[in-house]
Amino acid sequence: MEQTRIELLKKLTEARGISGHEDEVAIILRTELEEHVDRFERDAIKNLFALKGMDKPGPSVMLNAHMDEVGLYVIHITKEGYLRIGKAGGIDDRLLLGKKVLVGNDRLPGVTAIKAVHLSTHEEIENTVVKVDDIVVDVGAKSDKELAGKVAIGDQITFDTAFGTFGEGYLVGKAFDDRVGCAVVVELLKMDWPFPVIGMFSTQEEVGTKGARVGAWRYTPSISITVEGTIAADIGEVKDYQEVTNLGAGTVLTIKDGGMITDHRLRNQLIEVAKANGLPWQFKRMPAGGTDARSIQLAKTGVRALAVAVPARYIHSPVSLIKFCDYENTVSLLSKFLAQLATMEA
Amino acid sequence: MNELLRTLTQTWGPTSYEEGIRGVITHELDSLHMDSRVDTLGNLIYCIPAPGKPKLLLSAHMDQIGIIVTHIDKDGFLRFGAVGGLDPYKVLGHRFVFANGTVGVAAVESKEHKTLEHLTLDKLFLDIGAASKDDALLHVAVGDFAVYAGDCVQVGNRVTSAALDDRIGCYVLIEALKAASGKELNYETYAMFSVQEEIGIKGAKVGAWGVQPDLAIALDVTAWGDTPESYVLDIGLGKGPAIKVKDAGMVATPVVRDLLIETARKHDIPFQLEVLQGGTTDAAAIQTNATGVPTGVISIPDRYVHSASEMVDLGDVEGCIKLLVAVLLK
Numbered sequence: 028m029e030q031t032r033i034e035l036l037k038k039l040t041e042a043r044g045i046s047g048h049e050d051e052v053a054i055i056l057r058t059e060l061e062e063h064v065d066r067f068e069r070d071a072i073k074n075l076f077a078l079k080g081m082d083k084p085g086p087s088v089m090l091n092a093h094m095d096e097v098g099l100y101v102i103h104i105t106k107e108g109y110l111r112i113g114k115a116g117g118i119d120d121r122l123l124l125g126k127k128v129l130v131g132n133d134r135l136p137g138v139t140a141i142k143a144v145h146l147s148t149h150e151e152i153e154n155t156v157v158k159v160d161d162i163v164v165d166v167g168a169k170s171d172k173e174l175a176g177k178v179a180i181g182d183q184i185t186f187d188t189a190f191g192t193f194g195e196g197y198l199v200g201k202a203f204d205d206r207v208g209c210a211v212v213v214e215l216l217k218m219d220w221p222f223p224v225i226g227m228f229s230t231q232e233e234v235g236t237k238g239a240r241v242g243a244w245r246y247t248p249s250i251s252i253t254v255e256g257t258i259a260a261d262i263g264e265v266k267d268y269q270e271v272t273n274l275g276a277g278t279v280l281t282i283k284d285g286g287m288i289t290d291h292r293l294r295n296q297l298i299e300v301a302k303a304n305g306l307p308w309q310f311k312r313m314p315a316g317g318t319d320a321r322s323i324q325l326a327k328t329g330v331r332a333l334a335v336a337v338p339a340r341y342i343h344s345p346v347s348l349i350k351f352c353d354y355e356n357t358v359s360l361l362s363k364f365l366a367q368l369a370t371m372e373a
Numbered sequence: 374m375n376e377l378l379r380t381l382t383q384t385w386g387p388t389s390y391e392e393g394i395r396g397v398i399t400h401e402l403d404s405l406h407m408d409s410r411v412d413t414l415g416n417l418i419y420c421i422p423a424p425g426k427p428k429l430l431l432s433a434h435m436d437q438i439g440i441i442v443t444h445i446d447k448d449g450f451l452r453f454g455a456v457g458g459l460d461p462y463k464v465l466g467h468r469f470v471f472a473n474g475t476v477g478v479a480a481v482e483s484k485e486h487k488t489l490e491h492l493t494l495d496k497l498f499l500d501i502g503a504a505s506k507d508d509a510l511l512h513v514a515v516g517d518f519a520v521y522a523g524d525c526v527q528v529g530n531r532v533t534s535a536a537l538d539d540r541i542g543c544y545v546l547i548e549a550l551k552a553a554s555g556k557e558l559n560y561e562t563y564a565m566f567s568v569q570e571e572i573g574i575k576g577a578k579v580g581a582w583g584v585q586p587d588l589a590i591a592l593d594v595t596a597w598g599d600t601p602e603s604y605v606l607d608i609g610l611g612k613g614p615a616i617k618v619k620d621a622g623m624v625a626t627p628v629v630r631d632l633l634i635e636t637a638r639k640h641d642i643p644f645q646l647e648v649l650q651g652g653t654t655d656a657a658a659i660q661t662n663a664t665g666v667p668t669g670v671i672s673i674p675d676r677y678v679h680s681a682s683e684m685v686d687l688g689d690v691e692g693c694i695k696l697l698v699a700v701l702l703k
Contacts, residue, residue: 184410287575291389329412
């Protein structure tokens with residue numbers, strides 16, 4: 028079981044998909060769920076729906092995670108064969124230098140180029156942040172002509188980060204935001220439920236929760252649970268009141284973030300389930316950031332929405348870190364919660 | 374002192390915890406025997422049917438701004454984040470009250486902050502008089518909400534209190550419904566007391582979808598420009614209802630704006646026109662519902678909005694009620 032789940036996380040995080048380029052992730056999810064759901068649909072904005080028991084009675088439940096990751100895209104190809112780049116989603120410019128990347132759907136390898144340290148002035152090294160506008164990707168071409176048919180404006184660029192395990196139960200990789208959420212939703216969709224379940228793997232979350240906004244319009248549930256990989260800042264220099272969440276401390280429950288307040292009654296029911304089963308949980312302790320849940324909540328006449336997450340360090344960077352136990356506990360907590368949902372008072 | 378106004382302003386109800394204020398309003402309007410419902414997010418919506426007539430949606434939000442506890446340190450001090458728009462310098466030195474009655478004082482990390490310059494919310498903390506973390510945990514938990522403790526006091530012909538934004542709008546709507554009760558109206562009227570306005574107009578968005586109105590009017594506060602060395606804004610207390618032309622979230626639909634202006638003129642109600650540079654209201658979300666809704670706003674001028682001591686003029690409030698009733702009555 029553990030090895031299978033880790034394999035899925037490896038597959039999902041090594042898949043490439045900045046906002047608007049989520050097909051590769053969608054194919055993996057479809058393959059994984061083929062035998063477990065009734066049918067799939069993709070809508071105009073390319074959300075992937077995995078539908079299960081839609082004819083069953085009872086309030087419908089949406090399980091949601093977004094497929095896209097933050098990354099870069101090609102905005103210009105210079106005569107000399109370098110790629111000028113733009114950002115898709117929020118990335119700190121300081122993290123962009125000296126990285127291996129993959130360009131376009133054919134995975135053309137490249138590196139983000141910078142003047143060698145030997146040629147930089149003391150002032151440049153000590154006091155400047157090189158902005159995305161001044162960074163190019165070197166794919167080993169001598170001219171733009173050489174790249175004709177291989178690279179086009181708008182192609183996605185993703186970080187070339189291999190998945191791995193290290194330390195005591197840590198997993199390292201890119202895009203845990205939100206492939207870890209996708210993996211949790213996959214595990215929950217593999218189980219059988221007595222009510223209609225709408226798995227919504229959304230697109231374009233990182234550029235403003237676009238996919239979820241229209242997806243929740245297509246299938247408007249009674250209850251929605253968005254599963255995310257969220258900020259854990261439990262690292263050296265951060266003051267303890269700014270840690271947001273801690274790795275290894277269990278499933279993160281959002282009360283309020285920068286985009287919404289979650290359903291108090293539903294969240295308290297979830298906490299009761301965690302307590303009853305001895306499963307660890309923690310609140311997200313900073314009312315910042317936002318998830319698909321903010322858009323799902325406001326579909327039509329409104330949805331009772333929750334946002335939960337697996338804590339992840341260094342998200343929105345080329346490499347992030349989670350603890351496998353947080354992932355396992357999140358699958359357990361949500362499966363036990365869904366099992367109780369059918370019996371809870373409406 | 375107007376007891377209803379006092380109760381409305383002193384009822385605890387930060388964004389997403391509107392049950393208490395909803396109870397006050399339900400109780401107050403009980404005797405009018407209107408159809409009502411509470412939707413998924415908690416909007417309280419009354420309906421006065423008039424088949425065949427255009428559907429008018431009126432909206433005033435029930436929630437008030439507040440804070441949420443994010444951390445409790447070993448000495449029992451609380452760190453907090455904002456629920457709605459909070460200026461650190463308006464928060465500093467004020468008291469906040471939790472649902473269970475616990476009171477705290479917002480203080481600042483004093484070593485680095487002898488002036489208000491560069492003050493941010495994360496440099497403030499709440500002191501609830503706890504001697505330790507364990508002591509604090511007897512009264513509060515991470516995730517608890519609190520609101521300004523700000524008594525409702527009459528000063529001259531004005532009232533100062535916390536939460537006038539937008540309990541004064543709720544008051545105007547309640548009084549207008551009472552005045553219009555049992556009379557023939559121009560519209561099939563839906564009166565919505567909305568939730569979660571202060572964190573991004575959540576309630577009005579889903580409420581409008583539920584009603585699908587033909588036109589709408591929001592009742593909310595606006596800012597002021599009539600105090601010493603104030604920023605420029607042609608709104609003053611005592612000059613009557615403000616009819617919105619534009620704010621940061623919308624341009625009022627001209628047909629509704631003009632309806633309000635003509636009605637005010639016809640009934641000799643003094644009014645002022647509002648062009649607000651920052652902030653917006655439920656109207657912004659209602660206006661873009663479905664294929665669009667002509668929408669305007671009757672604004673109550675409110676000094677020191679989003680502080681513990683906002684201030685409105687009772688003459689303005691009466692003017693707003695009169696204007697709204699005049700719009701409703703045939």
